[in-house]
Amino acid sequence: MATSVTDDQRKGAANLSGFDLDFPAQLRMMGRAFWTSPVRTRLILLSVALLTVILLTAYGQIRLNEWNAPFYNALERRDLDAFLHQLEVFAIIAGLLLLLNVIQTWLNQMTALNMREGLAKDMVDQWLKPGRAARLASFGTISINPDQRLHDDVRNLAESSTALSIGLVNATILLVSFIGVLWSLSAGFAITISGDTYAVPGYMVWAAILYAGSASLLSNLVGYRLVGLNAERYSKEAELRFSLMRASENLAAIALAGGEKNERRRIGIDIDAVLGVIRGLAMALTHLTWVSAGYGWLAVVAPILIAAPVYFSGNLTFGGLMMAVGAFNQVNTALRWYIDNFGPIASWKATLQRVSVFRNALIQMDSVEQHGLTIDLDRNAEHEKIRLRSVTICREAGGQDLER
Incomplete structure (x- = not known):
């Protein structure tokens, strides 16, 4: 005996199955996928190596920032011997930092590569488990363009997750490393108002936090x-790609039926939908540029302006001023990591949503079948014939439904 499934039932089943996930659930979903992945050990080892390189790079940047003081002091004194010696020190520090940068770039690429391998194979395994792909095709928008989710979305998620994770760790280490330097440089700062002196310990740290x-x-x-x-x-890009692919595969039938006009209209609608979203993105990014670029240009003079009171009070040499400027820039860069990556983070969250919800839908297909919302077939060894009851056949071309 078989049971029929209407479109309304399919949509209702999709909702009842709980395909949609909130952000914490999305992270848990993909975290479980990572933990059961065969590339887990490789990713952990690569992560440890990356953390080591980032820590060494941060130490090198601290030493480079300390180098500012004797170098600029030598310039201020017009001391040629000290100036040449500091150039030698710079060559050593910069050379080691260059080597660490090259190693980190390779580790970044290998991490992204292994991340994509594990994620892509996991998604394909979930998709092609017996019966899942066929059942998913009957459940609303979640089944549209699975190839796009399995290819572009997986690639974007792997690459952006790697880049953003490494960037976050790097920014955090820089912040912890340089905030102490900035604090010590402005620890003794005090301002005088109406004859009263007020101490503001580490005021450059507070200024950097306020600025970022x-x-x-x-x-x-x-x-x-x-x-x-x-x-x-x-979503709209995937729909457009699917429309173009379907038209390409059915060119002979379209030409035979004289359906070019209808195809142009249908594809034109998909193109307009994509362009409409891109226009919205363009305006949103343009508005965001006012903030990101404006603060970026202000950062050219902001650290000097903030450190100027300490310098003019006589508590900093010119070399100390440049050291304070360097430390401020590092702290500001670390604090601004989220600001500068707001767009990529938004894109990453959107991709995470699409991949995790799709993976959840695949897993939920097993429970959907148990609810009786698909065609159930009972096999009987004594009869080889298949009998269908209460089945509605709908012809997509627009003909009348035939009931048996």
Whole structure:
């Protein structure tokens, strides 16, 4: 005996199965995929190597920042011997940092490669488990263009996850490393107001936090629409690609039926949908650029302006001023990591949503079948014939439904 499934039942089943996931659930879903992946050990080893290189790079950057003081002091004194010696020191530090940069680039690429291998194979394994792909094809929008989710979305998620994770760790280590340097340089700062002196320990740290925090707040206010727009763009791009592929595969039938006009209209609608989303993205990114670029240009003079009171009070030499500027820039760079990556983070969250929800849908297919919302076939060894009851056959061309 067989049971029929209507479109409304399919859509209802998709909702009841709980395919949609909130952000924490998306992370848990992909975390479980990583933990059961055969590339887990390789990724852990690569992560440890990357962390080691990042720590060594941070130490080298601290030494380079300390080098600013004697170098610029030698310039201020017009001391040629000290100047040449500091150039030799710079060559050693810069050479080691260059080597670490090259090693980190290779590790970054290998991490992204292994991340994509594990994620792609896991998604294909989930998709091609017996019966899942066929059942998924009957369940609404979640089944549209699975090839795009398995290819472009998986690639984007692997690459962006690697880049953003490494960037976050690097920014955190830089922040911890240089915030102490910046604090010590401005620890004894005090201001005089109406004859009263007020001590502001580590005021350059607070200035850096205020500077980067205001930029972060403005970026969130201006760029909040980017996550939804990126998710919509991925969906519309996939629909356009599918329409073009279907038209390409059926060119002979389209020409025979004289359906070129209808195909142009249908593909034109898909193109307009993509262009509409891109226009929205362009405006959102343009608005965000006012914040990111504005604060970027201000950063050219901001550290000097902030360190100037200490310098003019006589508590800093010219070399110390340049050292403070370097430390401020490092702290500001670390604090601005989220600001500068707001767009990529939005794109990553949109891709994570598409991949995790698709993976969840594949897993949920097993439970959907148990609810009786697919065609169930009972086999009887005594009869070889298959009898169908209460089955509705719908012809997509627009003919009348035939019931048996």
